[in-house]
Amino acid sequence: MxxxxxxxxxxxxxxxxxxxxxxxxxxxxxxxxxxxxxxxxxxxxxxxxxxxxxxxxxxxxxxxxxxxxxxxxxxxxxxxxxxxxxxxxxxxxxxxxxxxxxxxxxxxxxxxxxxxxxxxxxxxxxxxxxxxxxxxxxxxxxxxxxxxxxxxxxxxxxxxxxxxxxxxxxxxxxxxxxxxxxxxxxxxxxxxxxxxxxxxxxxxxxxxxxxxxxxxxxxxxxxxxxxxxxxxxxxxxxxxxxxxxxxxxxxxLPPHHPITGSEAPAGLTPELRRCRDRLLDQLMERKGVQSTGAGPEQRLPHHISVVVSDADGQPVSGRELVRQLAVQGVAASSGSACSSGRSQDSAVLTAIDLPAPLRRSGLRLSLGPWLSEADLESIPRRFDAARAACT
Ligand SMILES: Cc1ncc(COP(=O)(O)O)c(C=O)c1O
Structure with a gap:
């Protein structure tokens, strides 16, 4: 790999x-x-x-x-x-x-x-x-x-x-x-x-x-x-x-963003938050990609989670997608680190009542200040290649 x-x-x-x-x-x-x-x-x-x-x-x-x-x-x-x-x-x-x-x-x-x-x-x-x-x-x-x-x-x-x-x-x-x-x-x-x-x-x-x-x-x-x-x-x-x-x-950590007023933090780095929003939009434009969890205002500012199907609408294995993303040079996860090593329905995706066939199709991209805007711009292309390679 x-x-x-x-x-x-x-x-x-x-x-x-x-x-x-x-x-x-x-x-x-x-x-x-x-x-x-x-x-x-x-x-x-x-x-x-x-x-x-x-x-x-x-x-x-x-x-x-x-x-x-x-x-x-x-x-x-x-x-x-x-x-x-x-x-x-x-x-x-x-x-x-x-x-x-x-x-x-x-x-x-x-x-x-x-x-x-x-x-x-x-x-x-x-x-x-x-x-x-x-x-x-x-x-x-x-x-x-x-x-x-x-x-x-x-x-x-x-x-x-x-x-x-x-x-x-x-x-x-x-x-x-x-x-x-x-x-x-x-x-x-x-x-x-x-x-x-x-x-x-x-x-x-x-x-x-x-x-x-x-x-x-x-x-x-x-x-x-x-x-x-x-x-x-x-x-x-x-x-x-x-x-x-x-x-x-x-x-x-960069300077304080008070959390007492609005409960959703803007993110310590507003640039990263903007990049996250853009990447999420780009992924969501793709057929067969559906976001999980709350919308951008009610979610962690560095966090993207989606479930992914292929061109025929068949759910893709999240584990396989993560493996193919690694081949494309992206380190991601199919869920939480603790459960992503095992092949079973995600307990969290089950708790939010996601349809059963999608519960093993989760993908999580969580970002940090070590990533540049140019890095993130390349991810949709890498995602497409990885998904196409999933069997
Ligand atoms: C929400 C949450 N709680 C607890 C833990 C456990 O943290 P640690 O493995 O560092 O003990 C994690 C780690 O993934 C987490 O994401």
């Missing part, structure tokens, strides 16, 4: 920025000690760790007590769901029908512990059915966990509106913002949310590190014990280089 040259799989992961690699290298070289040690090496490590944590907090409008550094969003969502409920009498937890498997898994754990897991249905564009808001937040609901930017179909949810409604009812609100953080700088202190998860590799930081933002008194218990680092919320010797890499990546 030819080495794909145009990387259009940002929702799976993103290339680390040079300054991220440099920051990590510096820590590996100069601050490799255990930050709990009391000697000079340890103090240097502790200082590097504190600096990185402060940088993360500054970028996100949070304070240090509100930040737990984790191994990634998978761990963050588990800590959010399990850690905020550990000492509560089991009640009801609400998640959407289009959550990442990590959230579904954490909710399944709660179910084993006696919690009722309620699925909040979505419409054909992947947006939550807001007519059900009152019903979903009514007792015995204690916790709501919803993604803010769906990885496979790009749909944004009205998280702020739901967060406000949760506040009024004393219901905890967690959002999985893993896909959003590359597109909108958040101001944690202004958000009506109790818990927010993210992963650094989705915003050009390193893989294997993520964050959970929380509020005082929201976490009740950690999900594993040990040395008591991070105020006991996340035991284990801190990964300082990864934390520094995440801090650098967050700080490198």
């Amino acid at each position: 030819a080495l794909a040259e145009l990387y259009c799989d940002a929702s799976a992961t993103t290339p680390p920025l040079p300054e991220v690699l440099e920051a990590m290298q510096t820590v590996h070289r100069d601050a490799w000690a255990n930050p709990s040690s009391l000697h000079g090496y340890g103090l240097a490590a502790a200082e590097a760790l504190e600096r990185a944590r402060q940088k993360i907090c500054t970028a996100l409008g949070a304070v240090s007590d509100e930040l737990v550094v984790t191994s990634g969003a998978t761990e963050s969502v588990h800590l959010a769901l399990l850690g905020s409920t550990a000492l509560s009498k089991p009640g009801r937890v609400v998640i959407s029908a289009v959550e990442h498997p990590a959230v579904e898994a954490a909710a399944a754990r709660l179910s084993q512990l006696g919690w009722q897991v309620q699925i909040w249905p979505v419409g054909p564009d992947g947006q939550l059915n807001m007519d059900l808001l009152e019903e979903m937040l009514a007792p015995p609901t204690q916790l709501v966990s919803l993604n803010w930017g769906q990885s496979e179909i790009g749909t944004l949810q009205p998280i702020l509106q739901i967060g406000e409604a949760c506040r009024r009812r004393g219901v905890l609100c967690h959002t999985d913002a893993t896909q959003l953080l590359s597109q909108a700088r958040l101001d944690w202190k202004a958000l009506p949310l109790d818990l927010l998860s993210g992963s650094a590799h989705k915003f050009q930081g390193p893989r294997g590190v993520g964050l959970l933002l929380t509020r005082p008194e929201v976490l009740q218990q950690s999900i594993f014990g040990g040395g008591g680092q991070q105020q006991g919320w996340r035991s284990g010797t801190e990964a300082i280089a990864l934390t520094a890499g995440m801090a650098e990546a967050l700080s490198a």
Whole structure:
């Protein structure tokens, strides 16, 4: 297979920025000690760790007590769901029908512990059915966990509106913002949310590190014990280089686009958003290409998702299309990274009630600032060649 040259799989992961690699290298070289040690090496490590944590907090409008550094969003969502409920009498937890498997898994754990897991249905564009808001937040609901930017179909949810409604009812609100953080700088202190998860590799930081933002008194218990680092919320010797890499990546995001007014971020780079809109239009002009998820205003600004049929109207295999796109020099995905390796109906395309024959025909192109306008102009031609080569 030819080495794909145009990387259009940002929702799976993103290339680390040079300054991220440099920051990590510096820590590996100069601050490799255990930050709990009391000697000079340890103090240097502790200082590097504190600096990185402060940088993360500054970028996100949070304070240090509100930040737990984790191994990634998978761990963050588990800590959010399990850690905020550990000492509560089991009640009801609400998640959407289009959550990442990590959230579904954490909710399944709660179910084993006696919690009722309620699925909040979505419409054909992947947006939550807001007519059900009152019903979903009514007792015995204690916790709501919803993604803010769906990885496979790009749909944004009205998280702020739901967060406000949760506040009024004393219901905890967690959002999985893993896909959003590359597109909108958040101001944690202004958000009506109790818990927010993210992963650094989705915003050009390193893989294997993520964050959970929380509020005082929201976490009740950690999900594993040990040395008591991070105020006991996340035991284990801190990964300082990864934390520094995440801090650098967050700080490198272009200036703030406030998200509090309009819930749909314009995208941190308006040029990229324009290119995305144009590419989506170009793909949609083609017969047999149908977009999935919400329209351009209600979806992640860097995200395109479609289902594809051939000239005879027969659904094309998304996996085969991705393979042929790689031959044409485009790195894309047929859905979420976690499920795209397997051949089965997409759970998300099933949840939005897409006709069954199309549920294996998904294609996702997720863009980033490493792509030029000229790169993107070449994609429709490459797409045509790839589709024609699908058997
Ligand atoms: C919405 C969402 N949540 C959670 C995750 C899990 O992130 P990680 O694999 O970094 O733990 C991902 C990764 O694809 C994601 O897209």
